[in-house]
Every structure is written in C-alpha cells, then in structure tokens.
Amino acid sequence: MLSANRKSTNWMDTGLSVLLFILVISLYQYFAYQRHLLNPEDKLIPTFSQIFDAFNRATFIPDRNGAYRLWQDSVASGERIFISMIFIFMGILIGVYMGLFSVLDKLLYKFFIFFDKIPALAILPILFIVFGLGEVSKIALIVIGVVPTIILDTYLKVKAFPQEQIVKAMTMSASKTQTIFKVILPKIFPSALDSIRLNFKAVVLFLISGEALAATEGLGYRIFVVRRYMAMDLIISYVIWIGLLSILVDAGIRFWIKKSYPWYNK
Amino acid sequence: MKSKYILEVEGIKQTYYDHSDNSFQVLNNINLQIREGEFVTIVGPTGCGKSTLLRMILGSEKPSAGRVLMDGKEVKKPNRDRGVVFQKYSLFDNLTVRQNVRIGLELENFNIFGNFLNMVLPGWKLESFKELVDEYLEKVNLLEHADKFPHQLSGGMRQRVAIAQAMIMKPKVLLMDEPFGALDAGTTEQMHAFMLDQWRESGQTILFVTHDLEEAIYLGTRVIVLSQYYKDADGAKVVKDFNTPWPHPRELAVKEEIQFQDMIKSIRNEGLNSNYLLDHKDFDLSHQDAIPLSI
Numbered sequence: 346m347l348s349a350n351r352k353s354t355n356w357m358d359t360g361l362s363v364l365l366f367i368l369v370i371s372l373y374q375y376f377a378y379q380r381h382l383l384n385p386e387d388k389l390i391p392t393f394s395q396i397f398d399a400f401n402r403a404t405f406i407p408d409r410n411g412a413y414r415l416w417q418d419s420v421a422s423g424e425r426i427f428i429s430m431i432f433i434f435m436g437i438l439i440g441v442y443m444g445l446f447s448v449l450d451k452l453l454y455k456f457f458i459f460f461d462k463i464p465a466l467a468i469l470p471i472l473f474i475v476f477g478l479g480e481v482s483k484i485a486l487i488v489i490g491v492v493p494t495i496i497l498d499t500y501l502k503v504k505a506f507p508q509e510q511i512v513k514a515m516t517m518s519a520s521k522t523q524t525i526f527k528v529i530l531p532k533i534f535p536s537a538l539d540s541i542r543l544n545f546k547a548v549v550l551f552l553i554s555g556e557a558l559a560a561t562e563g564l565g566y567r568i569f570v571v572r573r574y575m576a577m578d579l580i581i582s583y584v585i586w587i588g589l590l591s592i593l594v595d596a597g598i599r600f601w602i603k604k605s606y607p608w609y610n611k
Numbered sequence: 612m613k614s615k616y617i618l619e620v621e622g623i624k625q626t627y628y629d630h631s632d633n634s635f636q637v638l639n640n641i642n643l644q645i646r647e648g649e650f651v652t653i654v655g656p657t658g659c660g661k662s663t664l665l666r667m668i669l670g671s672e673k674p675s676a677g678r679v680l681m682d683g684k685e686v687k688k689p690n691r692d693r694g695v696v697f698q699k700y701s702l703f704d705n706l707t708v709r710q711n712v713r714i715g716l717e718l719e720n721f722n723i724f725g726n727f728l729n730m731v732l733p734g735w736k737l738e739s740f741k742e743l744v745d746e747y748l749e750k751v752n753l754l755e756h757a758d759k760f761p762h763q764l765s766g767g768m769r770q771r772v773a774i775a776q777a778m779i780m781k782p783k784v785l786l787m788d789e790p791f792g793a794l795d796a797g798t799t800e801q802m803h804a805f806m807l808d809q810w811r812e813s814g815q816t817i818l819f820v821t822h823d824l825e826e827a828i829y830l831g832t833r834v835i836v837l838s839q840y841y842k843d844a845d846g847a848k849v850v851k852d853f854n855t856p857w858p859h860p861r862e863l864a865v866k867e868e869i870q871f872q873d874m875i876k877s878i879r880n881e882g883l884n885s886n887y888l889l890d891h892k893d894f895d896l897s898h899q900d901a902i903p904l905s906i
Binding site for chain 1: 669673688690691693694695697699700701703704705706714716717718719721733760761762776777780782
C-alpha cells in the first residue's frame with residue numbers, strides 16, 4: 346500500500362466499500378416490493394423476508410423425513426470437498442517430485458498439460474458412464490478439474506526455486522528426500538496454499554455441476570431440484586449460503602498462512 | 612597416495628553456447644594447487660568466469676574438460692566437505708536465524724526415530740545442538756536476533772548468518788562467492804575482521820571470489836587473478852598467482868602501504884584492463900604452488 350502511515354480507516358472508505366452492496370440490496374427490495382403489490386403470489390423475485398423465511402425453514406425446521414436440509418446438504422457437499430482436498434494436497438507432492446526429477450518431468454509434464462486443457466465438465470459424461478452416478482464420479486470431476494492446475498503450479502514453483510539453496514543444502518549433507526521435505530516443501534507450501542485458495546472457486550464450481558446432474562443431497566443438488574418449483578426464495582438463500590461458506594474457507598486459509606508462515610511474501 | 616594439496620584443479624576448460632549455438636570459451640586450461648589452510652582470493656574482470664570456477668570446485672557445475680580433485684578424489688557433486696556462502700539466496704527465508712544456523716546439524720544427524728520424537732516432544736533432540744548453535748550465534752554477534760527471520764535483518768547480518776550456517780558444519784574448504792559484494796563499506800570492513808578471525812581460529816581453507824582488489828589483497832594469503840585480457844586470448848587463464856607478504860593478523864594500515872597500492876595498480880592495469888593485453892611471458896606466477904604455463 347502506498348499510504349503506509351495511515352492506519353485508521355475513516356468512515357468514507359468504509360462507506361465506499363459497502364455502498365454497492367447497499368445499493369443493489371435496496372434496488373432488489375424495491376422491485377420485489379413493487380411486484381408483490383401487483384401480485385402477492387409472485388415467486389420470481391421473493392422479498393427479503395421470504396428469503397429469510399426459506400433459509401429459516403431449511404436450517405432450523407426439519408422436513409418430512411426429519412432432516413435439517415441445509416445442514417444435511419452442507420455436510421454432504423463438505424465431505425466431497427474434503428475428499429477432493431486430499432487429492433489436491435497429493436497434487437502438491439506430485440508437482441514437487443515432477444519439478445525435481447527429470448524422468449518424472451518428461452513422463453508427466455505433457456500429460457498434465459493436456460489434462461489441464463481439457464474442460465473437466467466435458468468428460469463428466471464419461472465419468473458417469475465409467476464410475477456410475479455415485480460419489481466417485483463427483484469427486485473425480487473435482488479432482489480432474491483442479492488437481493492438474495495445482496500440480497503444474499507447484500511444478501513451476503519448484504522450477505523457479507533458487508538453485509543456490511538446493512546446492513547449499515547439499516553442502517550440508519542433505520539427501521534428496523531431505524532436500525524435498527526440509528528445504529523445498531516448507532518454503533513453497535504457503536504459496537501452494539495460496540493457489541489452492543484461489544482455485545477453491547473451481548472446486549465449488551465442479552462440485553455444484555456434479556451434484557446438479559446426479560445426487561440425492563448436496564448444496565448444488567438442492568438448488569437444481571427446487572428450480573422445478575420455482576422456489577427462488579430457497580435458491581437465493583442457498584446461493585448466499587454457498588458464497589458465505591466460500592468466503593469462510595478463503596479467510597480460513599489466509600488466516601492459516603498468516604499465523605503459520607509469518608515470513609511468507611516478505 | 613594422499614596428495615599434499617587439499618584441492619587440485621587440473622586443466623579445467625568451460626565452453627558455453629549461446630542461442631545460435633556459437634561456442635564461447637570462458638575458462639581455458641585452469642590449473643591450481645591449493646594447500647590446506649590457505650586463504651586464497653580470486654579476482655578478475657567481469658565475465659572472466661571466476662564464479663564458474665568456484666561452482667566447479669563446489670561441484671554444482673561440470674567442466675567441459677578437466678577435473679577438480681579434493682584430497683586426491685574427483686569432485687562430482689556438492690557435498691559436506693565444501694561449504695559455500697553465496698552473495699544472495701544463501702539463507703532459507705522460511706527459517707529463523709537460529710534454525711538457519713542449526714539446519715545443517717539437523718540434516719546431518721537426521722534419523723526417522725529422532726524426527727518422530729521431535730514431533731512428540733518438540734526440541735528434544737534439537738536441545739543437544741543448542742550450545743553449539745548459541746556458540747556460533749555468539750561468534751557472529753547475532754544471539755539477540757536469533758528468533759528473527761531473514762527478511763527482518765540487514766544485509767550484513769544476513770551474510771553473518773550465512774557464514775555461521777556454513778562454518779558450523781566445519782567444512783574442510785569454505786567457498787565464498789562475492790559474499791560482501793552487496794554491503795556498504797563500513798559493514799564490509801567489520802566482516803573482513805570477522806572473517807580473518809574465523810579463518811585463523813578454524814584453520815580452514817578458504818576460497819574467496821571477489822571483484823574488489825583491495826579486499827582480495829587484504830584478505831588473501833595468496834591472490835589469483837583470472838583474466839581474458841592477454842595476447843591471443845581464448846577464454847580466461849590464471850595470469851597472476853602470488854603471495855601477499857604481510858603476516859596475519861594484519862593491521863588495516865597495510866592498505867596504506869606503497870607495496871599494497873602497487874599491487875592493486877598492477878592487477879588493475881595488467882589484469883582488468885581490456886586495452887592492455889598481457890604477454891604470456893609477463894604472467895606473474897610467482898607463488899610456490901603456481902603451475903607454469905605449458906604452452
């Protein structure tokens with residue numbers, strides 16, 4: 346930041362950053378209100394009280410089967426993301442090995458470039474045919490969509506790693522494995538976390554796509570199901586909920602980086 | 612049979628290729644013999660390949676011809692016999708000063724069991740290094756900065772950490788590539804005094820590459836000048852290899868002596884000046900271990 350000396354935020358700045366939010370929300374509420382004056386049964390633009398009501402119903406009131414839908418959906422989607430994350434973190438390791446060993450480099454680089462360029466959604470039908478409509482194809486979609494990017498990103502970071510430090514480690518009797526786990530990985534890990542953070546949007550995108558087509562629960566599944574009843578109130582509350590969760594994950598990773606790696610980006 | 616020299620450089624040549632595959636010879640038939648405990652400084656004009664030569668002795672770059680021997684064995688890769696201090700990127704910026712100094716000991720004494728114990732009981736094994744690490748931090752005068760990260764240190768402090776990091780491993784040979792090149796004059800002077808103290812105390816062999824002539828003559832017991840400015844030149848050769856006459860420890864006052872100034876002048880005129888091409892017979896190879904020109 347250029348204004349290094351100004352620490353206190355003044356009300357103008359705060360006002361500016363929330364201005365558009367307030368404007369859009371007021372406009373929305375205005376149109377919703379107008380439409381409801383003409384037709385109280387209008388479903389297209391629900392008012393905020395209706396959205397809140399839908400959110401409330403999904404969150405705190407059990408449905409016919411006694412399930413709290415929003416939590417049930419969030420947990421189902423969360424599990425899928427969690428399992429994909431395991432593969433994504435393995436992708437970091439693959440990228441590191443690919444960057445360091447020329448055999449792996451030659452073997453895998455072009456292959457992953459190719460997979461990175463294929464839109465994962467285009468092979469979703471293949472996944473459904475091969476793996477069926479179960480969990481495997483939904484997780485495979487996320488993994489195929491995001492992991493090549495993470496691998497290539499890590500690969501480039503390892504390629505750009507200062508050679509001096511690797512040589513230095515060798516002069517201090519480091520083995521290849523030690524160089525990877527004590528020198529290279531600790532240093533590139535926070536930036537790998539950062540690229541996971543930036544790619545989280547893609548993770549959610551592939552999650553919702555997969556769920557939309559074949560699932561029995563999940564955040565993406567729900568909004569596509571209730572579309573049939575034009576339940577805009579529930580869709581909007583789910584969209585806001587998904588947005589909030591994503592912001593939470595983003596902030597969580599940023600907090601993790603800031604707390605655990607104070608030297609990063611300095 | 613064990614050689615009486617700790618380092619031998621035998622007929623090293625290095626050729627680089629540019630984008631259009633034109634070859635360009637950087638080093639032409641470099642021969643050196645270095646005894647244990649010498650403080651050798653290597654100077655030369657920009658692009659003469661002095662850093663290249665250092666990297667070959669280190670083992671991180673392969674010569675296109677010739678070889679480097681350490682204790683009679685050929686050098687193939689960097690290993691713990693030869694420590695190194697670079698001008699930049701020497702420190703691991705994800706580690707604190709203390710961790711940076713300690714990491715060599717950790718790497719060398721690694722075992723899976725110990726590492727596991729460290730995870731359960733943090734610092735269990737690292738404790739045993741504490742005294743040694745503190746001793747070295749004390750030596751480089753950084754004990755009160757032990758828990759800072761490299762980005763919080765000044766350039767001089769960073770290089771002191773890098774030196775402690777290399778020295779704590781007690782390598783037989785310490786290679787330094789313009790370690791003080793980015794420091795201001797006052798700091799450099801302190802670092803010189805510090806380096807000379809360390810060298811006398813440890814008895815290590817030091818190879819020190821620099822572009823600063825005063826630094827080279829003041830620090831070194833032996834000065835080697837590499838240069839591509841001689842008649843019919845094709846790649847840099849050793850054009851000077853001589854002793855510095857002042858015994859260590861040296862006073863700063865030697866820098867004012869006429870002989871010292873003359874040395875600087877003669878290196879500057881004959882070694883670093885692209886307009887003055889030295890004749891082969893005028894190469895000053897007066898050091899006892901210098902190898903006479905074969906051609």
